[in-house]
Amino acid sequence: MNDQRTGPVARLMSGVIGLLVTMSVAAAAGPESAVAAPERSRPNIIFVFSDDHAQRAISAYGSVVNRTPHLDRLAVGGARFVNSFVTNSICTPSRATLLTGQYSHINGVPVFNRFDGARDHVAKRLQTGGYHTGMIGKWHLGCEPTGFDRWIVLPGQGAYRNPTFLVPGRSLSIRGHVTDVTVDLGIEFLETRPRDKPFFLMLHHKAPHRAWEPDERNRARFREAVIPEPETLFDDWRTRPAALPENRQTIARDLTPNDLKQQPPAGLGGRELTAWKYRRYMQDYLACVQGVDDAMGRLLDHLDEKGLADDTIVIYSSDNGWFMGELGLYDKRFMYEPGLRVPLVARGPGIRAGIAPEQFVANIDLAPTFLDLAGLPVPDSMQGRSLAPLLRGEAPADWRTSIYYRYYHDPGHHDTRQHFGVRTATHKLIRYPTKNAWELFDLTSDPHEQHNLLHDATEAARPEVAALFAGMRAELERLQREYHDDGRYADPATWPAGGVDGGFGGKPLGERTVREAIAAATLMDGPPPAE
Numbered sequence: 001m002n003d004q005r006t007g008p009v010a011r012l013m014s015g016v017i018g019l020l021v022t023m024s025v026a027a028a029a030g031p032e033s034a035v036a037a038p039e040r041s042r043p044n045i046i047f048v049f050s051d052d053h054a055q056r057a058i059s060a061y062g063s064v065v066n067r068t069p070h071l072d073r074l075a076v077g078g079a080r081f082v083n084s085f086v087t088n089s090i091c092t093p094s095r096a097t098l099l100t101g102q103y104s105h106i107n108g109v110p111v112f113n114r115f116d117g118a119r120d121h122v123a124k125r126l127q128t129g130g131y132h133t134g135m136i137g138k139w140h141l142g143c144e145p146t147g148f149d150r151w152i153v154l155p156g157q158g159a160y161r162n163p164t165f166l167v168p169g170r171s172l173s174i175r176g177h178v179t180d181v182t183v184d185l186g187i188e189f190l191e192t193r194p195r196d197k198p199f200f201l202m203l204h205h206k207a208p209h210r211a212w213e214p215d216e217r218n219r220a221r222f223r224e225a226v227i228p229e230p231e232t233l234f235d236d237w238r239t240r241p242a243a244l245p246e247n248r249q250t251i252a253r254d255l256t257p258n259d260l261k262q263q264p265p266a267g268l269g270g271r272e273l274t275a276w277k278y279r280r281y282m283q284d285y286l287a288c289v290q291g292v293d294d295a296m297g298r299l300l301d302h303l304d305e306k307g308l309a310d311d312t313i314v315i316y317s318s319d320n321g322w323f324m325g326e327l328g329l330y331d332k333r334f335m336y337e338p339g340l341r342v343p344l345v346a347r348g349p350g351i352r353a354g355i356a357p358e359q360f361v362a363n364i365d366l367a368p369t370f371l372d373l374a375g376l377p378v379p380d381s382m383q384g385r386s387l388a389p390l391l392r393g394e395a396p397a398d399w400r401t402s403i404y405y406r407y408y409h410d411p412g413h414h415d416t417r418q419h420f421g422v423r424t425a426t427h428k429l430i431r432y433p434t435k436n437a438w439e440l441f442d443l444t445s446d447p448h449e450q451h452n453l454l455h456d457a458t459e460a461a462r463p464e465v466a467a468l469f470a471g472m473r474a475e476l477e478r479l480q481r482e483y484h485d486d487g488r489y490a491d492p493a494t495w496p497a498g499g500v501d502g503g504f505g506g507k508p509l510g511e512r513t514v515r516e517a518i519a520a521a522t523l524m525d526g527p528p529p530a531e
């Protein structure tokens with residue numbers, strides 16, 4: 001982890017020297033340039049986040065179910081991370097990891113419990129490091145945002161239509177579909193930002209989260225769509241009895257009338273009914289994804305129109321993986337590939353165009369990356385590593401070759417049993433502690449994870465399988481030591497208190513325009529705006 005320190009520090013030092021040179025030149029030119037010039041060397045950063053967007057639902061990642069021309073613009077003009085993972089595949093823990101660069105057991109958010117806003121995190125460091133910071137959209141951390149000059153966030157999960165937002169000390173609503181409103185707010189943030197600082201904007205969509213309520217134009221676009229089925233839609237889970245049979249995130253059994261929004265045709269049953277449910281759910285899911293892609297198009301067009309594209313890094317990811325029928329599932333949580341993988345694409349100054357880094361990266365790396373790109377040091381407390389060298393097209397020799405994962409929320413939604421595990425380039429080992437069960441997969445010969453090598457006792461006893469199992473267990477234990485995971489939240493009685501849904505008790509301002517909403521998003525000590 002040594003070059004985590006030397007990279008940013010070396011760049012910071014060269015930045016300081018450059019800044020001194022710039023300042024001495026600028027001082028001769030007059031006081032105005034002396035203020036404005038140094039900041040030009042630091043890029044603006046926009047991080048666009050969505051909720052539950054599968055990597056396989058982006059055409060740049062080879063989607064066979066949709067096209068995403070605007071997300072593809074980031075991939076074509078920048079970097080597409082092929083092996084991008086999350087460390088705990090649900091919403092609130094992922095958001096805490098995004099801010100802190102830490103695993104759940106370190107940042108104190110293993111499940112849907114409140115984040116402690118007094119903790120050190122990346123937005124605070126960017127703010128004190130000279131950035132104008134903004135947080136817009138889905139927050140879902142329970143506490144009031146800290147470290148942001150302006151914030152306007154959805155309460156809890158938020159609503160798709162005419163959403164309510166929370167701003168400092170107040171709440172308000174904005175007419176429209178939440179995806180359109182979110183990008184409108186982002187553009188207004190850019191339009192009204194102070195011009196003497198670089199900016200850092202977190203623009204977080206609610207979509208495409210359940211219950212998948214798309215805007216009308218995209219609903220119409222997918223209304224009759226026939227969506228290819230994944231080859232494991234009717235998987236029988238035969239070699240994986242520990243957690244799959246009792247989980248409640250199946251297409252066949254667990255989609256509700258509220259999810260499907262239509263009655264199935266009379267007389268449909270068995271596989272035909274499951275296939276109908278899959279298609280119905282995917283139509284709305286993909287229509288919500290399309291709204292997010294449209295919003296990215298509007299944002300990128302705005303950056304082009306305003307001459308900001310050359311100075312602005314745009315990064316896109318999602319808070320967790322997502323099952324689009326693989327293994328018969330929807331939702332996330334499981335460490336199987338669809339749950340573990342997330343999109344990660346980035347474009348902007350200093351990022352090599354058209355590259356597809358294959359190194360293993362994870363959401364613990366995002367906070368260190370933002371700091372490094374801003375020329376700020378990465379603290380030792382962050383467990384991830386800056387992706388800046390990979391974005392430049394470099395291949396550090398000591399990059400990690402395995403990923404550690406841990407899911408806690410059990411008992412919890414969907415009866416998905418708690419588990420942890422390790423993934424390497426070729427294999428995956430998953431441990432279900434409450435079931436005293438293991439699953440081991442060869443990802444090269446079995447990419448859909450249908451053949452647990454430890455299920456059949458005869459196969460498990462084969463010397464090569466036993467050796468593989470021992471090696472993967474050793475790697476798992478090594479990662480637990482490296483990341484200081486002592487299993488502290490394995491017992492639900494130890495989960496930290498505090499929920500993440502609902503508001504912060506602000507004064508209601510009623511319906512407001514996007515412009516008024518961004519004005520109200522500014523932290524201030526003065527009187528509230530006129531009622």
Ligand SMILES: [Ca+2]
Nearest residue numbers: 051052091319
């Ligand atoms: Ca999510």
